[in-house]
Amino acid sequence: MKNQSFIKKLTYAVDGFFYAVKQEHNMRRHLAAALLAVLLFAWLQPAALWWALIVLCIALVWAAELINSALEGLIDHLHPQIHPQIKHVKDMLAAMVLVFSVAAVIIGLLALYSCL
Numbered sequence: 846m847k848n849q850s851f852i853k854k855l856t857y858a859v860d861g862f863f864y865a866v867k868q869e870h871n872m873r874r875h876l877a878a879a880l881l882a883v884l885l886f887a888w889l890q891p892a893a894l895w896w897a898l899i900v901l902c903i904a905l906v907w908a909a910e911l912i913n914s915a916l917e918g919l920i921d922h923l924h925p926q927i928h929p930q931i932k933h934v935k936d937m938l939a940a941m942v943l944v945f946s947v948a949a950v951i952i953g954l955l956a957l958y959s960c961l
């Protein structure tokens with residue numbers, strides 16, 4: 846599986862993204878929220894720096910959700926039983942997504958304020 850072409854590796858990454866969108870309803874929620882934000886800011890036309898921050902926020906929330914989904918999937922595969930430590934690990938993964946989402950909402954509101 847080593848030394849495969851860049852195109853092949855890109856295909857794996859795109860497959861991973863669409864698998865997460867298909868399997869995870871939270872990923873679809875983040876996708877819908879990002880689409881709404883892009884449409885709103887395309888209409889409001891904030892400065893280029895705000896666009897950079899908005900794109901960064903969208904990428905960070907998606908990346909956090911992908912990490913969360915990948916690790917949850919791995920954990921459930923390796924240890925399907927209920928365990929208090931797994932609860933803590935999954936809760937911390939959920940907290941990671943929450944931290945990025947709250948930051949994204951705050952930056953979105955500031956970008957909105959900058960357009961007024």
Ligand SMILES: Nc1ncnc2c1ncn2[C@@H]1O[C@H](COP(=O)(O)OP(=O)(O)OP(=O)(O)O)[C@@H](O)[C@H]1O
Nearest residue numbers: 869870871917925926927928929931932935936939
């Ligand atoms: N094996 C387990 N042992 C203990 N607690 C668990 C276990 N699996 C899940 N939990 C608890 O349930 C919560 C939700 O876990 P789940 O795997 O359903 O994640 P989710 O991403 O919220 O689910 P979904 O994406 O299906 O809505 C976790 O944050 C954790 O508190």
